[in-house]
Amino acid sequence: MTFKRVIVGIDGSRASNIAKEYAFIIGKHFDIPVVGMHIVDVRLLNESFLEDLAGALGFTYYLGISQRVREFLEERANALIEGFLSEGRQKGVKVSSFQTVGVPHEELVSQADPYDLLVVGRKGQRPVKGFFLSSTADTVSRRSKCPVLLVPEEERSIKNLLVAYDGREVSKKAISVGRVVANAFGASMRALYVGEEEIEAPQDLELVRLYGLPEEKIVSYCRQEGVDMLLMGAYSKGRLREFFMGSVTSFVVHHLDIPILLVK
Structure with missing residues (x-):
């Protein structure tokens, strides 16, 4: 069998960066597309969540703060995707990207076909320490229609x-x-x-x-x-x-x- 595409979750974490490197190796070897996906977690834009977060961290909450948070997260997403595309092209990989707002595990699973390979870091970037919304890698591995490569934070040569x-x-x-x-x-x-x-x-x-x-x-x-x-x-x-x-x-x-x- 061969894969049709490699889809890799991009969130800026160490595990995600290692996952990206593995995705590049597989994509280049088989000359197949590598799609970098970044999802702005819609749950972080919930006003109630942000109000609770403000109380826990001691900063001032105001109505409409979610729009400022969304702008910040989308700017960060743009930077991550641009870095992914630039690095992939330099390595001679067929790269593309997909960027959206949603629940990360739902978006990753919905975009993957049975003949794809999903590559995700096992310890993704937490929006705020202590406010871990869910384990994206664990949920993706359970719900995905295609094989899922779970990548830890420790980089290693695969031999x-x-x-x-x-x-x-x-x-x-x-x-x-x-x-x-x-x-x-x-x-x-x-x-x-x-x-x-x-x-x-x-x-x-x-x-x-x-x-x-x-x-x-x-x-x-x-x-x-x-x-x-x-x-x-x-x-x-x-x-x-x-x-x-x-x-x-x-x-x-x-x-x-x-x-x-x-x-x-």
């Missing part, structure tokens, strides 16, 4: 990929996506199976077999073996299925500080 594999269709798709990503980064790849069943190894790929709790073994193996990026199936659809199966994804995402590509 060692691992696919969490159990023989099911989503893990087979993760193998296909992994081959694409490994090709872009010039990285090696292997698969890891945690369980007692006998499963067939993916074609032309080393399969490591371990016993124990899948989520714990995946995390410990990545740490011990210096894995640079993990690929695995994303959250299951439905609350009951996610309670039993999605818990592995949740545990791994919250205990590993490496890029994680979640495949649908």
Whole structure:
């Protein structure tokens, strides 16, 4: 498989800047468009929120302050997008941008098609310390129709990929996506199976077999073996299925500080 586009969230945070670099590498290697998205969070423009914020931080609130806040955020957005476009063009990447006002996770998900790749920083820029409205990366990874690459704040060279594999269709798709990503980064790849069943190894790929709790073994193996990026199936659809199966994804995402590509 190949991606149609790479869509990367731009918010000026360290994680977002690293996500942008990974998006450029993949986009340039496959000669596909890289779209930089910046969303001014509409919730920050709510007068009630701003009034509460003013009281908490001790500055003077006045009716209509939301317009001043919007102007400031849009000026900042313009600067971020211009920087993204300039850097991408200098690297020879096909870049474009999309800028709007809305709820970040909703806009990111709505703009992505099933054959796109969404790249988002795992710790985005908070508007004000202590006033974290939601986790954009977590919500995007659950609701997206396409694969999502979650990027932490620590920059690293991607040379060692691992696919969490159990023989099911989503893990087979993760193998296909992994081959694409490994090709872009010039990285090696292997698969890891945690369980007692006998499963067939993916074609032309080393399969490591371990016993124990899948989520714990995946995390410990990545740490011990210096894995640079993990690929695995994303959250299951439905609350009951996610309670039993999605818990592995949740545990791994919250205990590993490496890029994680979640495949649908």
